Amino acid sequence: MMVSLLILLSVTVNASSHREAPLIANDPLADNTDVYAFRSPDDSSTITLIANFIPFQLPEGGPNYYNFSPNVRYELHIKNNATTTGDDITYRFTFTQTNEDSTTFFNIRLGKQNLKTVYKLEKSTNGGSTFVTIVASGTVPPPNIGPRSIDNATVGLNKTYDNIMTTAIATATGTGGEKVFAGPVDDPFFVDLAGAFDVGNFRPEGNSTNATKDGLARFNVHAIAIKVPISTLQKSGLTTASATSILDANFIIGVWASASRQQIKTVATDGSAAYSGNWVQVSRLGMPLTNEAIIPVGQKDKWNAIKANASGEGQFIPYFKNPELALYMDDSLYGPAVPSLNALRIQRRSLGAFDFRNGKKGLFSLKGTPAVNGTALAESAYGSILLPDSVSPRAVDLLPIFYTGVPNLAPYQLATGKPDGSPLS
Numbered sequence: 001m002m003v004s005l006l007i008l009l010s011v012t013v014n015a016s017s018h019r020e021a022p023l024i025a026n027d028p029l030a031d032n033t034d035v036y037a038f039r040s041p042d043d044s045s046t047i048t049l050i051a052n053f054i055p056f057q058l059p060e061g062g063p064n065y066y067n068f069s070p071n072v073r074y075e076l077h078i079k080n081n082a083t084t085t086g087d088d089i090t091y092r093f094t095f096t097q098t099n100e101d102s103t104t105f106f107n108i109r110l111g112k113q114n115l116k117t118v119y120k121l122e123k124s125t126n127g128g129s130t131f132v133t134i135v136a137s138g139t140v141p142p143p144n145i146g147p148r149s150i151d152n153a154t155v156g157l158n159k160t161y162d163n164i165m166t167t168a169i170a171t172a173t174g175t176g177g178e179k180v181f182a183g184p185v186d187d188p189f190f191v192d193l194a195g196a197f198d199v200g201n202f203r204p205e206g207n208s209t210n211a212t213k214d215g216l217a218r219f220n221v222h223a224i225a226i227k228v229p230i231s232t233l234q235k236s237g238l239t240t241a242s243a244t245s246i247l248d249a250n251f252i253i254g255v256w257a258s259a260s261r262q263q264i265k266t267v268a269t270d271g272s273a274a275y276s277g278n279w280v281q282v283s284r285l286g287m288p289l290t291n292e293a294i295i296p297v298g299q300k301d302k303w304n305a306i307k308a309n310a311s312g313e314g315q316f317i318p319y320f321k322n323p324e325l326a327l328y329m330d331d332s333l334y335g336p337a338v339p340s341l342n343a344l345r346i347q348r349r350s351l352g353a354f355d356f357r358n359g360k361k362g363l364f365s366l367k368g369t370p371a372v373n374g375t376a377l378a379e380s381a382y383g384s385i386l387l388p389d390s391v392s393p394r395a396v397d398l399l400p401i402f403y404t405g406v407p408n409l410a411p412y413q414l415a416t417g418k419p420d421g422s423p424l425s
Contacts, residue, residue: 016189017285018055018216020292021300024283028054029069030259032285033221034189037255040227045240047233049091050225051076051257051285052187057220059184063105065143067117068095068182068222071275072259076226077308079254080235086127088235093182093224095119095140108149111157113142119182121172134172141168141183179227187216195340200328202340224257256286256308281305287402294319294402320399321392322358330357355393362393 018033019025036050053074057066068074078089096119100112107114121135141164142150142157149156150164157164165183172178193215195203203212231237233253243251263277283304285291295303295316306312328338329346346356356362366372367387368379376382377396386396 016191016288017290017292018189018193021304022297023301024304027261027282028056029066030072030261030283031055032257032259032283033187035255035257035285037253043227045231046227046229047253048225048227049076049078049255050223052185052221052223053259054222055187055219056216057184057187057222059144059218059220062143062145063107064115065107065145066184066220066222067097067115067143068093068119068140070095070097072261073279074224075258075260076224077256077258078233079309080233080252082249084127088125088127089233090124090128090131091224091226092122092124092131093119094122095182106149108142108145108156110155113157116142121170121180123172123174123176132174134174134176134178135170135180136173138170138180138182139168141165143184176232177229178232181223181225183222184220185223187219187221189216190214191216200338200340204340254286254308256284258285258307259283281307284308290402293325294323296324317399318392320402321388321395323394323398326358326394332357357393359391360393361390363387363396364390364392 016034017031019028019031024031030053032051032053033055034050034052036048036052038048040046040048051074053068054066072095074093074095076091077087080088095117097115097117099114100116101109101114104114117140119135119138119140120133121138122131123134124131141161144150144161147156150159150161152158165181168181168183170180172180191214192203192212194213195201203210205212230251231239234251236250238250240251258281260279260281262275263280264275266274266276268274281304284307286308291300291303296319299316299319303316326346327334329335329341329344331345335341335345354361354363354365363377364387366377367383372378372383377386382400386400388395392399
């Protein structure tokens, strides 16, 4: 499952997934927290792709500060051609670390840095069969430890942190025209974690006695960011000047990110570790909150292991047709137990006579009728997916939203025909 971006729009699509599955919660260096894809605000001819990793980093968390792992393969995946299988473009980051002064416990001392991290960036345009190096040795900025470590000319690096961050932006070789950054940043996602996971105890804005709190405030993540010309991402190398309309399918891309580890870790008696075996995916992220809030806890690790658009994704479809969250938006079931979801109530007759509560018919009574001719609900289009049976009401909207990444807003609004263009009606 990936997040889709219509590259003619100046909108942001994003995802969030912090410690969302049992296994990855114990492997923070491989934990993919967010994916962003948007038209670059400083250059509309490019798309900025960002994948964040390593959640809940305390910026002051020394002496061994957070960083990308040399034993994790970090990747950004792009799908731009519906006629091919697998990824059409893959960016792969591999990190290495060195100690410049192993005699000290400080991370930075006397102009030298320990656990200094650099990366190699490789690119594949043939489904991952072969890779070409486009950044041979990119620099990861050190943590912003403090003025003595960074700015001080005697004991530190004698640089400003702004200068360190700016000079870490690399220009890729080859014809792609990519600009690349990998390093620590403030976590940009906002979520009231304490309220959300207290059985949906969301705190409303403007409540002075129990105010909404950003559970990610003042925490860092490590970001992989690539600014890519639209012509590099478009399957035929075209710019947006060639697009026929805002709905031109030739200018839609799918984006997802992943982290992989080798299967075998061997710890020696001297404390060193060696890694071997095939690479296996341990984290993935595309559409927001999929594994966080849709997939149940017993399936979350399996979800992380399956590649986007792989055949194995089909086993998770029932959770989108009848999502658990819908139970808490239904007053005939558990809605009264979660009052903070009042604004999202699923009504028995939200579209006239159509019932969208879990296990109800939804729009199934329209299946095969003249009313759906020429729409996505027609059997000649996507009727078999959107109207699969009489007990999967959310197959018509939630399922395709998550599987295509297309927002349920005009002009892309799905077939539910909700009043005033509002998906919450």
